[in-house]
Amino acid sequence: MARRSVPILKHFISSSLDQSLSASCSRFASCRSVTYMPRPGDGAPRAVTLIPGDGIGPLVTGAVEQVMGAMHAPVYFERYEVHGDMNKVPQDVIDSIKKNKVCLKGGLATPMGGGVSSLNMQLRKELDLYASLVNCFNLPGLPTRHENVDIVVIRENTEGEYSGLEHDVVPGVVESLKVRSMSFLCKIISQSQQISIYQLHRSEGTQFQF
Structure with a gap:
């Protein structure tokens, strides 16, 4: 295609x-x-x-x-x-x-x-680049199926499914390891908290800096 x-x-x-x-x-x-x-x-x-x-x-x-x-x-x-x-x-x-x-x-x-x-x-x-941030929101004047959408999706970029640790256990059976480190989890959690606080301040019309 x-x-x-x-x-x-x-x-x-x-x-x-x-x-x-x-x-x-x-x-x-x-x-x-x-x-x-x-x-x-x-x-x-x-x-x-x-x-x-x-x-x-x-x-x-x-x-x-x-x-x-x-x-x-x-x-x-x-x-x-x-x-x-x-x-x-x-x-x-x-x-x-x-x-x-x-x-x-x-x-x-x-x-x-x-x-x-x-x-x-x-x-x-x-x-x-451990996190992928995707902000989904409605644009004024542009009709969509859903209204009042304003969400942020935080997706891991380097660990978890991206660990790349896969092997054949037996013919026809594949095992994939989903590995996460403590340092990675702390960074993702911190990023999520900062984005949540920022979104809260933005919805209330106040300013917030990381």
């Missing part, structure tokens, strides 16, 4: 998106300056690590680059070619992410079998 969608996405990005951005820029050119995004801090452009990745990753990240260019956003990309069939993430990529603090990353293919570690997992562990 992903391969069949690539030509469609290429056509969409090269035609519809370009035309839409061009029309939008022309329409607002007379009433807005060329810089649509306020420049933070001293106004200097900020570096962002860019990993296009595999599959539709380059198409998705390419679309983001087009949007940023149309907005004249004060960012520039440090591009690195990383692919799922590599043995490990190059150290210069890790250094770039740690330096820039921001990374735009496309999906990296995960090898099937053979005991090969996923580069996605390597990045999570190297950068200590």
Whole structure:
């Protein structure tokens, strides 16, 4: 399915998106300056690590680059070619992410079998990305099936099901170990508490800083 969608996405990005951005820029050119995004801090452009990745990753990240260019956003990309069939993430990529603090990353293919570690997992562990935060909430003016939704899902990213400890017990029977460490549990619990307190203050209209 992903391969069949690539030509469609290429056509969409090269035609519809370009035309839409061009029309939008022309329409607002007379009433807005060329810089649509306020420049933070001293106004200097900020570096962002860019990993296009595999599959539709380059198409998705390419679309983001087009949007940023149309907005004249004060960012520039440090591009690195990383692919799922590599043995490990190059150290210069890790250094770039740690330096820039921001990374735009496309999906990296995960090898099937053979005991090969996923580069996605390597990045999570190297950068200590132990939790995935997903905030689900309703947007004003956008009708949905459910109303007044405002929840935060905190998912473990490096341990538990991601431990990667699996083996065949007997033919046709696979055992998978779900391992958690005390330090990991403490970090997840602390993260959950902070998010809960923040959500409470936000619902009451008060400010809270971590």
